[in-house]
Amino acid sequence: MTTLATPQRTRESADPGTRPVSRPRGGRAGGQHHGGRLAYVILIAAALFSAFPFYWTIVAATRSNADLARRPPALLPGGNLMHNFRQVLEQADIGKALLNSLIVSGSVTVGTVMCSTLAGFAFAKLRFRGRNALLALTVGTMMIPPQLGVIPLFMVIAELHWVNQLQAVILPGLVSAFGVFFMRQYLVQALPDELIEAGRVDGASTARIFWSIVVPVARPGMAVLGILTFMASWNDFFWPIIALTSQEPTVQVALRQLGGGYVHDQSVIMAGTLLGTLPVLLVFGLLGRHIVGGIMQGAVKG
Numbered sequence: 594m595t596t597l598a599t600p601q602r603t604r605e606s607a608d609p610g611t612r613p614v615s616r617p618r619g620g621r622a623g624g625q626h627h628g629g630r631l632a633y634v635i636l637i638a639a640a641l642f643s644a645f646p647f648y649w650t651i652v653a654a655t656r657s658n659a660d661l662a663r664r665p666p667a668l669l670p671g672g673n674l675m676h677n678f679r680q681v682l683e684q685a686d687i688g689k690a691l692l693n694s695l696i697v698s699g700s701v702t703v704g705t706v707m708c709s710t711l712a713g714f715a716f717a718k719l720r721f722r723g724r725n726a727l728l729a730l731t732v733g734t735m736m737i738p739p740q741l742g743v744i745p746l747f748m749v750i751a752e753l754h755w756v757n758q759l760q761a762v763i764l765p766g767l768v769s770a771f772g773v774f775f776m777r778q779y780l781v782q783a784l785p786d787e788l789i790e791a792g793r794v795d796g797a798s799t800a801r802i803f804w805s806i807v808v809p810v811a812r813p814g815m816a817v818l819g820i821l822t823f824m825a826s827w828n829d830f831f832w833p834i835i836a837l838t839s840q841e842p843t844v845q846v847a848l849r850q851l852g853g854g855y856v857h858d859q860s861v862i863m864a865g866t867l868l869g870t871l872p873v874l875l876v877f878g879l880l881g882r883h884i885v886g887g888i889m890q891g892a893v894k895g
Contacts, residue, residue, distance in 0.1 A: 650870070653863035661859050677864035681851060684861065687868060690847035695872065697762050697833075697843060698826040704767035705822045706815050712768075713776025714807050718789055719799075728777070734770045739831075747835060761836040762843070766826060772818050779814035780807070820876060827873055844869040 653661055654677055655670040681687055715721070716728050746765060755761040784807060792802040808815075830845040837846055851858075851865045 647870070650863050650867055653860055654867045656860055658858045658860050673860065674864065677860050678868070680858070680861045681865045681868060685847040685850040685865065686842065687844070687847055687865060690842045690844045691868070691872070693759060693841060694827055694844040694869075697759055698823050700763045701766040701826040702819050702823045704763075705769045705772050706819045708768045709772030709776045709818060710808070710811055710815055711803070712773040713778075713780050714784075714803060714811075716773070716777040717780040718784060718786065718807075728774075731770050731773055735774070743832070743835065746832075750836060756836060757838045757841050759837075759841065762829075762833050765832070769822065772822065775818055776811065776814055780811055783814065784810050823876055824873055827869075 652668065652670050655672065655674040656667055657671070657673050660667050660671060660673075712731075716724060750756060750761040788806050788810070789802060792806055797805065828845065829843075833843045833846050834849070837843065839846070839850060842850075848862070848865050848869060851862045
């Protein structure tokens, strides 16, 4: 008896090299990949280990200095937080320091983001003579230790009579070589040349192309650079302690005045540190999601 071959068997016999496509294990095709239990345990342990210093700051800020000197130390928050905050306000002008840090960090962040985006766009998409040499020179400045420029920089601000004034801290940080390089690398991947060519065809100038095309595309990268710059400027201690005094302090300079005496009051120092950390946490909470979005967008386009 002759058996008729089905269409499926006929196709398989016609192309013996084909194999049925199997779906990957662990989920649907194109779905999310989930790590094993060990991966989650490691991630949770790393998160707890990273968050413990901040938790200890909260515990120390709510305790007295005698509680911190005990062995073993207390691991739960106490009820001494408001007393320590009052000590902070009495020992240092923390309110003025917070305002000065907000002015300095905000100005430096806005200036760095705008200047770096402009320079990054020029290095990434514009053609001009000496572009590669200027980029190499800009990146090369990142290899010079910043401590080498402290004496010449202080001589300049002294000649300008800017000592103990906020512009002495703001102006040197308005341009960052890292920011220029970061935005250049981001725009190379995220900004297609076709968008710029379409703007040229429509008769847009370079300035119009920058504001209408480049800035919307570069917004995730600008947010990442902004939060990194704000955190670095807020936590900067080396240059403000040289250029400023206790009359015009930033937060980091004001914290230096806390807990003085023969025995340093660690609880007061931790309370001041907590006050100085809260604005950074607020900014990070508002803009932190752009870090992951910017990184993932660059990874997909790369």
